Amino acid sequence: MPQKQAKVLLGESASLTVSQLNRLSSEEKQLLLDELQTHHVQMNMQNEELCLLQTALDAAHSRYLELYNQAPLGYCTVSRHGLILQININASNLLGMMPSEMINERFSQYILKEDMGIHHHHSEQLKLSNDSQSYELRMTKKDGTIFWVQLLGTAEHSAKGSTEFRYILKDTSKRRHTDKALVDSGYKFLLLSENITFGLADCKMIYDELGEPIDYQFLDVNPAYIKMMGINPGYKTATQVFPDIREYSFDWIGAFAYVAKTGNQIHFERFFQFNNRWYDCIAYQSKIDHFVVMFMDITERKAHEEKQWQYTEQISRYADEIKEIYEYAPCGYYSIDKNGYFLHINKMALQWLGYRKDEIVNVCRLQDLLSGATLEDFEKSFLQLQKYGQERDLEVELIRRDGTVFPVLISSSTVYDQDGNYLMSRSTLYDMTERKKMEEERIQYAKQQEMAARHLVASQEHLRQQLSSELHDRTSPNLAAIAINLKVIVSELQPEHTTDFFDRMEDTLALIADTTTSIREICTDMRPPLLDYAGLAAAIETYVQQFKHRTGIEVQFHCLNQSERYTPELESLLFRICQEALTNCLKHAAATSIVITLNNDTRPITLIIMDNGIGFDAEQLGMHGCAGLGLLSMREMTEIMGGSFFLESALGKGTQIKVVVL
Amino acid sequence: MQNIRILLVDDHQMFRNALRSLLENTVNIEVVGETGDACEIVDLVRKTSADIVCMDIGMSGMNGIEATRKLIGACPTVKVIALSSYSEHKYVQDMMAAGASAYITKVEAADELLRAITAVRQNRKYLCPDVSDALIGAITQRHQNDTSSLTSRERQVLGLVADGNTSLVIADRLNIALSTVEVHRRNILRKLNLHNASELTRYVMSNDILTC
Structure with missing residues (x-):
């Protein structure tokens, strides 16, 4: 191995002194030189190798720094005295700063004051033991924002006895909210x-x-x-x-x-x-x-939910009820579109018509079920309904499945869309069969009643007439006969009887005269024979004369057509109204002048009786028993004859009665 | 002097009888016939040669006015005296228009019939007071109220009223029923064209009525 060899050589050479070198033979010196040269080459080779290693190391270091800085977690190294020695980009970013700004700054200055205690406590723990410490605290960013950080702290104890703290920082703000x-x-x-x-x-x-x-x-x-x-x-x-x-x-x-x-x-x-x-x-x-x-x-919410559920239940029950009411109501319900096609119809209406729902809804138009006689009325009404939104009480006839027709009453309202276009109309249908029948019966009954009333008036008149003629034609002549007979008897009497007897006779004749007068008055009140003989105008005229004579009240009678004759009932009615009015005037009005006008040259006939009496408040008529009764009977009698009765009066302004008969 | 021949036409038998007895008590008057049916009047007049016909008006069948018109048409010389229960103007007018010569009410017949007969014999028209009063009243509105039409009994009662006697006292004084006094008072009011007790008192005071 060249390194070892070189070392050995170096070691040996290092121990080789100059004197020793001088003692070396030239051979030995040559050998040493060769050896040195070899070493030199080896050294150069080693040097190159080192250079390569240095480059690789540099690359690895920068790679490490890159990883350190780019790591998804924040890393920070803090000295024993709390100064930041090293910090990665992630950690400085958390605090809104650049790493260069933070080096040699105090780490604790970025911790929220309130949480300093936590940090201090854990830092002490780190110093005492090798255990890592994980804790959460709040830190402040450069811009003042406070955020939650989880710190994982470890202590590195160097050989020199100094200590460095390494922290991993993790932002937990978001996590805390999830x-x-x-x-x-x-x-x-x-x-x-x-x-x-x-x-x-x-x-x-x-x-x-x-x-x-x-x-x-x-x-x-x-x-x-x-x-x-x-x-x-x-x-x-x-x-x-x-x-x-x-x-x-x-x-x-x-x-x-x-x-x-x-x-x-x-x-x-x-x-x-x-x-x-x-x-x-x-x-x-x-x-x-x-x-x-x-x-x-969530008790409150549950209670709400429970209540809501109950409401929902109730609503659904109501909905059911409404549906039932809708279906089985005693009237028909339906909705139709703008062409008249049925959209809905209830069971009652279907039952009346005798159809099934599927035969009607979306298949059939209301117009198809209307009788020809009433179709036009409906079309007219339907146009109005679309235009004005409501139509009430339209009477039409519907045709049942079996072809029979029945009368109905329709009331409808329109449903429009947001733009005011006709969407559909909802209608209520009343079967009028019974009502029509009842109405007809009522009309019939009213007719019968009117006939009965007329008949009653007629028979009453007949009875009065009979009684009147009986009194007039029989009782009066009887009395006259009695009076004549008495005269005859008196003329036959002896003179010595007469004085006292004559007085008696005069009393008797006075009784006869009074009775005759009262009979005549009764006859006139009941039904004056003149009414049948000469008609209404003559009867009123005569009655007026008698009334004037009897009461001293000034009465004028104007009549355009003296000889016109009417039915006995009508003549009787008008005569009686005159009679009643004059009697009222005498009894209640304190009138001094009365004008009676009979406008009978054209139909309708008008009879007006006007007085200048005290008058009365027509609204308080009920207070005047007798007058009220008399007026009431006049009105009733007039209405029985199909006429109209008008009364005008005011306190101090007299009274006017007007009767109009067709 | 020849008897006046009278024919009675009235559908009321009892009244005819009364008239007959009244007339038969009178000299120069002879009732030559009577009938209740106005339809046979022309024949009957011709058959009996009656001078005067006492004619009722309100008869069943043909009425007196129609019968008079027919009779006068057939026998213009015969006189008709209307004898009716009615005193109303219209009847009087129609009857006279039909050709009657006199009109008297039945109630006044006892006193008035003979007067009417006398009048028509002299070719005069005659109306009894009841009828003439009503006619005059219609014209003059307020006719005189003199006491001439009162009977002596009525004057008696009026005198007692004038003296301030009540009906009860009058009844006692005249020895008659209270109701009879009331009857007399009513008749007096009617005859004098008065309408109530106060008008009567005023009348008595202003006319100085004395006790008879």
Whole structure:
């Protein structure tokens, strides 16, 4: 080996002194020279080799530096006194600086003041032992931003007894905000959990001799957990803290055992019977047979969900009810598109029509089911409906499957799209068959009633007429005959009887005269014979004369057509209204002048009775019993005859009664 | 002097009888016939040579106005006296237009029939007070209210009223029923064209009525 040889030579030569050299023979000197030359060559060769090695070393070094700087983790070497000796780009980047700026700066100046204690504590630990220290603290970037860093520190003790600290820096800010972070940091995270609202528990599983999980032990919990459960478990086991945990509907121990054993994460929502609350739970394995569980109280949310569910249930029940009501309502419902095609129709309507749903919906138009007589009405109404959005009480006739027709009443409203275009119309359908029938019956009944009323009036008139003529044609002449007979008897009497007897006779004749007068008045009130003989105008005229004579009230009667005759009922009605009006005037109005006008030259006939009396408040008519009754009977009588009755009166302004008869 | 021959036309038998007895008590008057059916009137007048026909108006069958028109048409010399229950203007007008010479109401027949007969015999027209009052009233509105039409009994009652007696006292004084006094009062009001008790009192005071 040339190196060894050279060494040996050098060693030997080194011990070779000049005197010794001088003692060497020339041969020996030649040999030594040769040897030296060989060495020289060898040296040169070695030198070249070294140069190559140096280059390789330089390359390796720069490669190392590159790796050091580009590493995904931050590296930093700190002197015993805390000055930065070396720092890679990643680490300086974390702090927002260049490595050159940080060399010989104090490492601790980048640590948040509050966390200095942590760093100091671990640094002391590093100095005392060879164990690496891993801890998390907050550092400040150049721009002032604070971020979480995990430090893994190791101490290098040099031969000289000096110590250097090497740190690996890892940014954990992001991790701290993720579930993943929890997995990674495990129970360490618990230490930092003072301010978090969810409960955290670090626990260890307990197994029996067969390896079956039977319980777990609390190692640490955060304040939120204590607050949440209302209990500090300390280092107790689950069964000590929650004595009935095995009886709970959910196998909590089993679930956690699974996590602790397999390392699989589980996430579930459960009801915790201990405090009757709901929790959203995430459980992770922190290390083998250990787990961390995170509790979030979701009782409120669950209550909301429960309520929402109940609402949903209720809504769906309502929807069912509405559907049932829709289908079986006592009226028909349908929707049609703009052409009249059915979009929906309820069962009731189908039942009325005698069709199946599939024979109607999307197949048939409403127009197809309308009778010819009412189709045009519908078309007109449908246009209005599309335009104005609503149509009420359209009467049409629908044709059943069997061809029979029935009357219906339709009320519709339109549904428009956002742009105001007609989408469809929804309609309600009423079967009018019964109503029509009832209406017809009602009309029939009303007709019958009117006829009965007319008949009643007629027969009443007939009765009055009969009674009147009976009194007039028989009683009056009888009385006249009695009076004549009395006269005859008186003329036959002897003179000596007469004085006292004559007075008696005059009393009797006075009675007869009074009776005759009252009979005449009764006859006139019931039905004046003149009404039949000479008609309405003559009867009123005569009655007016008698009334004037009897009461002294001024009455004028104007009539355009004296000789016109009407049906006995109508003549009687108008005469009676005059009579009633005059009687009212006498009894209540305190009138001094009355004007009666009968406009009978053209139809309708108008009878107006006007007085200058005290009048009355027409609204308080009910207060005046008699007058009210008289007016009421006038109105009733007029309406029975198919006429109209008008009354105008005001306090102090007289009264006007107007009757119009066709 | 030749008897006046009278024919009675009225469908009321009892009234005809009363008239007959009234007329037969009178000298120079002879009732030559009577009938209840106006249709046979022309024949009957011709057969009986009646001078005067007492004609009712309201009869079943043909009425008195129609019968009068027919009769006067057939026998213009015969006189018709209308004897009716009606006093209304229209009947009077129609009857007179049909050719009747006199019109009296049945209730006044006892007093008025003989006057009417006398009048028509002298070719005058005659209307009884009931009818003439009504006609005059229609023209003059308010006709006089004198006491001439009152009977002596009525004047008696009026005098007692004027003295301030109540109906009860009057009834007692005249020895008649209270209701009869009321009847007299009503008749007085009617005859004097008065309408109520206060009008009567005023009338009594202004006319100085004295007790009879």
